[in-house]
Amino acid sequence: MGRSTNPAAARPLAREAPRQEPPASRPFLKWVGGKTQLLEQMTPLLPRAWNRYFEPFVGGAALFFDQRTRRPDMPAFLSDVNAELVSCYVAVRDEVDAVLDALAAHVYESDHYYEVRARKPADLAPAERAARTIFLNKTGYNGLYRVNRSGQFNVPFGRFTKPLFRDVENLHACSRALSGVSIEHGDFSLVLERAKKGDFVYFDPPYVPVSPTSDFTAYIPGGFGEKEQRKLAEAFRKLAKRGVQVMLSNSDTPLVRELYEDFAVDVVYASRSVNSNAARRGKLTEVVVRSYGGKGS
Ligand SMILES: C[S@@+](CC[C@H](N)C(=O)[O-])C[C@H]1O[C@@H](n2cnc3c(N)ncnc32)[C@H](O)[C@@H]1O
Structure with a gap:
């Protein structure tokens, strides 16, 4: 192509104006079960609107950082039982x-x-x-x-x-x-004292093990076994009844299907990156359970 004499033709047409906003935040820690790779599949499953955001198993906070970029004024409450993680978030904030x-x-x-x-x-x-x-x-x-x-x-x-x-x-x-976000150290049940009708709670607990050989019923101090999964499902139900919009991620296992059978369940696909066995790094199905919207797949 020869050189254009029209100066406008030299400029790309649909060029976006340079972005003025500060750069978006993304998780600053790598966390097992981090949701970064699932955000695209999870975003359409979020409620349309909410008052306050709660994430009581915060981990790497992938969903929080993504949503905070889109909703900078959203009041948010993050918590976790891991004291090191919580004090790290507080220091980065303050x-x-x-x-x-x-x-x-x-x-x-x-x-x-x-x-x-x-x-x-x-x-x-x-x-x-x-x-x-x-x-x-x-x-x-x-x-x-x-x-x-x-x-x-x-x-x-x-x-x-x-x-x-x-x-x-x-x-x-x-x-x-x-900035302005509440960051607390404690059990997920704290959210039962805090969340009100119109709020949004996202639960991303330690997952129910997929492998039948995992000793799931064994008591691990501070672990998250079947008893805790049941207690969490109870909390999910109570919040839903109160009019809180609740979303939960977990593995696609019979126990999870049973615990949330009254709710909308959608399947999402995750590729496991934290697995020492390369052969097991394939695609895994996980579920997203919602207390709002219609019954899913
Ligand atoms: C799967 S990770 C969360 C992943 C995170 N949402 C992300 O996107 O990176 C689970 C988190 O739950 C926390 N946890 C375990 N038991 C808990 C409990 N009883 N209450 C609150 N947090 C707990 C762990 O410390 C861990 O950070």
Whole structure:
């Protein structure tokens, strides 16, 4: 094609104006069961509107960060039983620059990793404690969170090419997204005292195991067994009765189907990324249960 003499033709036509908004936030921790890859399938299943947002198994908070970008004024309440996770969110919300300064003191190196891992979180200032959590999460094996009987983090050093554990732009974006958000340490049942008619609650609990060989009924201190799954289904029902819009993710298993048989159930497809066995990394079906909308698939 020859050169155009029309100056307008040189400009691409439907070019968007440069975006003025601050960059969107995305999870700053890798979390087992993180929902980033499922957002596209889950978004059409959200309620049309709600008053306040509750996420009582917050984990990596993928749905929260995504929704916060679209609804910056949405009042939100996040909670989790993992104290390290909760104090990390609080520090990123309240003192992100101090967290970034503390992260600058870390290096991706095996000896340093084990030295940081051995530090007792309770002895650290909040920003250093948060930086320790972020650093270990981004440089430890597979982004796992695992503690031993005495509560000490015990995930081994992970092999990466160049792990980005000090992502300045995203941590600032997350801090803005968390501004004004309530972040609490506690059991999911807290939400029963808080949520009212018109609010939205998203439950993303530890999943019911899919494998029949998993010892599901065994008592694991702090674990989430069948008893807790039943207690959660009871909470789901109570909230729904109150007029709260409730959505829940879980594995597609007979127990989950039984517990939520009165509600709309949709199937979504997840590919497991945190699985040491490569052969098991295939597509898995999960369900999304809703207290609102029609009966699903
Ligand atoms: C599957 S993860 C959540 C994933 C998260 N929604 C995401 O997108 O990354 C489950 C979370 O539930 C928390 N948890 C386990 N038992 C709990 C309980 N009884 N009450 C509240 N949180 C709990 C765990 O600490 C973990 O962070």
